[in-house]
Amino acid sequence: MADFGAADIDTFRAEVRAWLEANYPPExxxxxxxxxxxxxxxxxxxxxxxxxxxxxxxxxxAKGWTAPAWPAEYGGGGLTAPQAxxxxxxxxxxxxxxxxxxxxxxxxxxxLLEYGNEAQKKEHMPRITRGEVRWCQGYSExxxxxxxxxxxxxxxxxxxxxxxxxxxxxxxxxxxxxWCFCLVRTDASKKHEGISFVLIDMRSEGVETRPIQLISGxxxxxxxxFTGVKIPKxxxxxxxxxxxxxxKRLLQYERQNISAGFGExxxxxxxxxxxxxxxxxxxxxxxxxxxxxxxxRRITLNKMNxxxxxxxxxxxxxxxxxxxxxxxxxxxxKYAAAExxxxxxxxxxxxxxGQGLGWTGDGFSEPERLxxxxxxxxxxxxxxxxxxxxxxxxxxxxxxGLPDLK
Numbered sequence: 001m002a003d004f005g006a007a008d009i010d011t012f013r014a015e016v017r018a019w020l021e022a023n024y025p026p027e028x029x030x031x032x033x034x035x036x037x038x039x040x041x042x043x044x045x046x047x048x049x050x051x052x053x054x055x056x057x058x059x060x061x062a063k064g065w066t067a068p069a070w071p072a073e074y075g076g077g078g079l080t081a082p083q084a085x086x087x088x089x090x091x092x093x094x095x096x097x098x099x100x101x102x103x104x105x106x107x108x109x110x111x112l113l114e115y116g117n118e119a120q121k122k123e124h125m126p127r128i129t130r131g132e133v134r135w136c137q138g139y140s141e142x143x144x145x146x147x148x149x150x151x152x153x154x155x156x157x158x159x160x161x162x163x164x165x166x167x168x169x170x171x172x173x174x175x176x177x178x179w180c181f182c183l184v185r186t187d188a189s190k191k192h193e194g195i196s197f198v199l200i201d202m203r204s205e206g207v208e209t210r211p212i213q214l215i216s217g218x219x220x221x222x223x224x225x226f227t228g229v230k231i232p233k234x235x236x237x238x239x240x241x242x243x244x245x246x247x248k249r250l251l252q253y254e255r256q257n258i259s260a261g262f263g264e265x266x267x268x269x270x271x272x273x274x275x276x277x278x279x280x281x282x283x284x285x286x287x288x289x290x291x292x293x294x295x296x297r298r299i300t301l302n303k304m305n306x307x308x309x310x311x312x313x314x315x316x317x318x319x320x321x322x323x324x325x326x327x328x329x330x331x332x333x334k335y336a337a338a339e340x341x342x343x344x345x346x347x348x349x350x351x352x353x354g355q356g357l358g359w360t361g362d363g364f365s366e367p368e369r370l371x372x373x374x375x376x377x378x379x380x381x382x383x384x385x386x387x388x389x390x391x392x393x394x395x396x397x398x399x400x401g402l403p404d405l406k
Contacts, residue, residue: 012083016090023059024096027052040101042131044178053097054131060099061130067105070113075126103172104128104135106257108181111250115197115238124199137254138168138182138200138224139247145170146387148183149192149244153226155184162198162236164206164229170384174209174222177202181250187241197243199235200226216376254385255330256317273367275299275344279351299347305340309333328398331391338381338388345375 027033039046039053046054060066063077069084070076079087091098109128112121127133144151153166164184174180180200187194200207206229211219238246276290276299283292290296316329348371349356356371358364382388396402 009082009086013086013090016087017094019063020090020094020096023056023063024094025052025056028056028097038176040098041134041173041176042100042102043134043176044132045134045176047132056097057099057131064129066100066102066131067109067129070109070125070129074109074113074121075129100129100131102128102131102135103137103181104133107137107250107253108135110253111197111246112237114249115246119234120199120237133178134173134176136171136174136177136180136202136222136224138171138174138180140170141167142169146390148247149195151183151185151195153182153184154188155186155196155198157186158230161230161232164198164200164226164231166226168224168226170212170221171209171224172220172222172384174202174224175211180224181237183243183247186243190241192244193241195243195247196240197237197246198231199237200229200231204229204231206230214376214380216373218373218377251386252326252328252330255334255391256326273348275302275347275351278348278367282352282355295347295351299351302340302344302347305336306344309336309340312336328394331386331394332399334385335388335391335395338378341381342378345371345378349375 028035033052035053036051039049039051040057042054042057057066061075064070064072064075065077065087067075068077068079068087069081070078072078077084077087105128109125112125124133128135139148141151141153153164153168156163164182166184168182171180178201180202182198182200184196184198185194186196206227208225208227210223212221212223213219214221279290279295279299283290283295285291290299313333316333319327352368352371355364355368358368358372360369397404
């Protein structure tokens with residue numbers, strides 16, 4: 001909307017603010033509001049649920065605001081980039097819970113818009129925006145992590161269907177997902193050119209998931225096994241053996257999304273609470289300043305780095321909208337975000353001293369128990385969404401244009 005001027009922006013912002021205030025469930029307004037933590041991810045498990053979060057999701061979805069910039073014909077809000085940004089800003093300003101968290105919105109939907117056929121868009125995208133289907137990502141395998149193109153999960157043409165056999169690992173929330181977007185091998189004679197991108201209903205016979213417990217005590221990742229799994233021919237996205245191009249594009253969206261958690265209103269970063277305030281509580285003050293000068297210097301530097309990162313995320317997000325999608329620059333953001341998050345979590349634990357090592361028991365507060373778990377969890381930041389080493393390779397080749405080493 002080229003004529004979307006200052007007056008239009010103010011009017012639209014006022015409309016958004018009024019709608020949010022009128023439609024946000026009052027049960028969610030209290031800081032200690034009780035709701036199922038899984039409800040924000042939606043999916044079949046919450047079909048017809050009266051959980052306040054599910055009610056909020058359905059109201060926002062009916063408005064198209066779970067994916068405000070997606071085309072309206074696919075369940076989105078059909079908003080312009082400036083309008084969609086206003087919706088995001090008002091959600092953050094009012095401290096509203098996200099109406100829906102979704103790998104379908106963050107990763108699958110954008111590539112369906114680029115590579116999917118019309119039938120796939122109409123079937124899957126509205127169900128994504130309405131939170132009816134929860135998706136997981138079938139990429140990494142036990143023998144194909146950093147070298148993802150070495151994946152071996154086999155997809156055979158059986159005439160009227162595809163048959164999937166193989167194993168994936170580190171499949172986030174596979175045990176809770178309804179569908180999986182998955183990379184499979186359709187040609188064993190080629191590496192990158194033998195990979196295809198398919199969609200798998202997790203209720204299909206032959207699908208098995210096993211949660212993996214992490215050192216933080218959580219089990220968000222799973223092993224996923226496919227044994228003689230049959231999927232319809234129409235579940236192939238794009239061309240056969242053309243999945244690597246889609247896979248790379250999806251990874252750009254994934255890295256952009258992971259990095260967005262560190263942007264304005266983001267919640268990522270390892271540990272909870274303001275790092276400087278935590279340090280003041282546990283280390284103490286001297287002359288109104290943190291008494292440990294070296295710790296003060298490192299905390300200040302980390303805060304400055306995060307602020308610079310958020311500014312960079314905002315700039316690259318604007319460039320992404322203008323260029324109709326993210327670029328290889330997302331690897332810069334992903335790498336920096338992972339490093340700063342690990343550093344922040346380490347500083348948090350260091351500032352708390354012995355209390356920062358709490359795990360269970362009455363001798364430790366909830367923030368103290370979360371600090372060490374957050375520190376352990378951030379170790380995965382440099383692995384998920386592409387390892388830091390892989391992202392540095394992407395930066396060197398596709399951003400800096402450096403040649404491969406012979």
